[in-house]
Amino acid sequence: MDSPAFRTPEPSITSHEAMQEFLASLAHRSDGMQLGSVGQSTQGRDIPLIRLGKCGPDRPVIWLIAQQHGNEPAGGEAMLALASALAIGDLAPLLDRIGVVIVPRVNVDGSAADRRVLASGADANRDHLLLSQPEVRALHEAMCTVPPDVVFDHHEFSVRRRWVEKFNGLQGSDVMILEATNPSISRSLSAIAHDLYRPALEAAIGRAGLSSFDYVTTDSGTADMRVSLGGTAPGIARNAFGLRGAVSYLIETRGVGIGMENFERRVSTHYLLAKAVLEASAADPARLLARVAEARAATAADRSDLIVTHEAGERDIDLPLIDAESGAPMSTSVRLIDNRDIRPLDVRGRPAGYLVLRGATAVAERLALNAVSVHEVTGGALAVEAYEVARNGGVVQVEIRHRTMSVPGGALFVPMTQPAAGIVAAALEPDSPGSYVGAGIIPMAEDETEAPVYRVMDASGLVLWP
Numbered sequence: 001m002d003s004p005a006f007r008t009p010e011p012s013i014t015s016h017e018a019m020q021e022f023l024a025s026l027a028h029r030s031d032g033m034q035l036g037s038v039g040q041s042t043q044g045r046d047i048p049l050i051r052l053g054k055c056g057p058d059r060p061v062i063w064l065i066a067q068q069h070g071n072e073p074a075g076g077e078a079m080l081a082l083a084s085a086l087a088i089g090d091l092a093p094l095l096d097r098i099g100v101v102i103v104p105r106v107n108v109d110g111s112a113a114d115r116r117v118l119a120s121g122a123d124a125n126r127d128h129l130l131l132s133q134p135e136v137r138a139l140h141e142a143m144c145t146v147p148p149d150v151v152f153d154h155h156e157f158s159v160r161r162r163w164v165e166k167f168n169g170l171q172g173s174d175v176m177i178l179e180a181t182n183p184s185i186s187r188s189l190s191a192i193a194h195d196l197y198r199p200a201l202e203a204a205i206g207r208a209g210l211s212s213f214d215y216v217t218t219d220s221g222t223a224d225m226r227v228s229l230g231g232t233a234p235g236i237a238r239n240a241f242g243l244r245g246a247v248s249y250l251i252e253t254r255g256v257g258i259g260m261e262n263f264e265r266r267v268s269t270h271y272l273l274a275k276a277v278l279e280a281s282a283a284d285p286a287r288l289l290a291r292v293a294e295a296r297a298a299t300a301a302d303r304s305d306l307i308v309t310h311e312a313g314e315r316d317i318d319l320p321l322i323d324a325e326s327g328a329p330m331s332t333s334v335r336l337i338d339n340r341d342i343r344p345l346d347v348r349g350r351p352a353g354y355l356v357l358r359g360a361t362a363v364a365e366r367l368a369l370n371a372v373s374v375h376e377v378t379g380g381a382l383a384v385e386a387y388e389v390a391r392n393g394g395v396v397q398v399e400i401r402h403r404t405m406s407v408p409g410g411a412l413f414v415p416m417t418q419p420a421a422g423i424v425a426a427a428l429e430p431d432s433p434g435s436y437v438g439a440g441i442i443p444m445a446e447d448e449t450e451a452p453v454y455r456v457m458d459a460s461g462l463v464l465w466p
């Protein structure tokens, strides 16, 4: 692998300056690579954006992002090596068939400080619905310029900590992988994740003699001995990319808390899997594009009920841990919260769209960053469904009331008949986790009970700006 960390006898963490120099040199030597900027971090560092090949409408665009968490360096290093292989190395022929966009280090400030979180203290990976952090907003702005068909998000998982505390073992897998898991993810997009990318990833893992597992995580409390198959929150990057209409996958190698141990193995694992993703995408790019387009059209035309809240099924699994003392394999039976096995709790008819009467500018701007189209209303009278809101601790609960309203000019109408409908419902149903009412982006007074956002089941009475 050609990357800065491996140009020294012992691999070392690549500094921000070394990364920039490496990329500038690559761009200088390559015709097919364009080096740009996602934007600036909170501390003023530039976040590099690498475009490789043509990203036109006739070929799929694959986004690879890494280091949303600053203390997870292997994915970012692999992205530098991959950029080199695509720009001036043996992977360059792939660029005749696909466009590739690489953001090797989203959290440049956290990386410089070897910290998980952004300089603000926020977790970038959880901010993809609210878009409150400059780094995450800039990433989505860049995605509006070169819209992704496929997004792979590279991380590293903790080896010790909770696993030792709760199960007395170390994480045993080289790599854990998981597709988007939210009940509103298009089934057709999930099908591409399952039947195109999953086999390609598994084959690459098998060829390299690496061990893998579905991505599981566990919380910090030792009372709860369960593990969870990722999470379903719409604001998690993996889920948000899926909800905005891209095939979305998470790749995690063993890494957090072990410093530079096995760094080359970790980086090459990310590299091999990303290479497998690009090769699978380039195998039949026209078919991939057609499948993604079909999935998006199906989402825009979908009239099925919305799952607003849900619970996940549980089952026992054998988790491949390692004995912390001897290093011997220690397969451990654990209870898995299976986020592929969803049971709906609150189900609602899918509206034609939503009216937003307050915070419209902030709502429109955030939704646009997630590929959602909105319209300004000039007026009209129509039947709506209103939300009676109660707050139970941090949890928003609603009751739906039917009424007629005359819509004030300047209100926002957000139609559900679009590919990113899953983002719309997640943001605007007030009791959806991380909703804009819950987060105060659509503000409500203390004593107010009716949310200034309404469900519109039939939008024909609305007058919109053209």
Ligand SMILES: [Zn+2]
Pocket: 068, 069, 072, 125, 155, 156
């Ligand atoms: Zn991470």
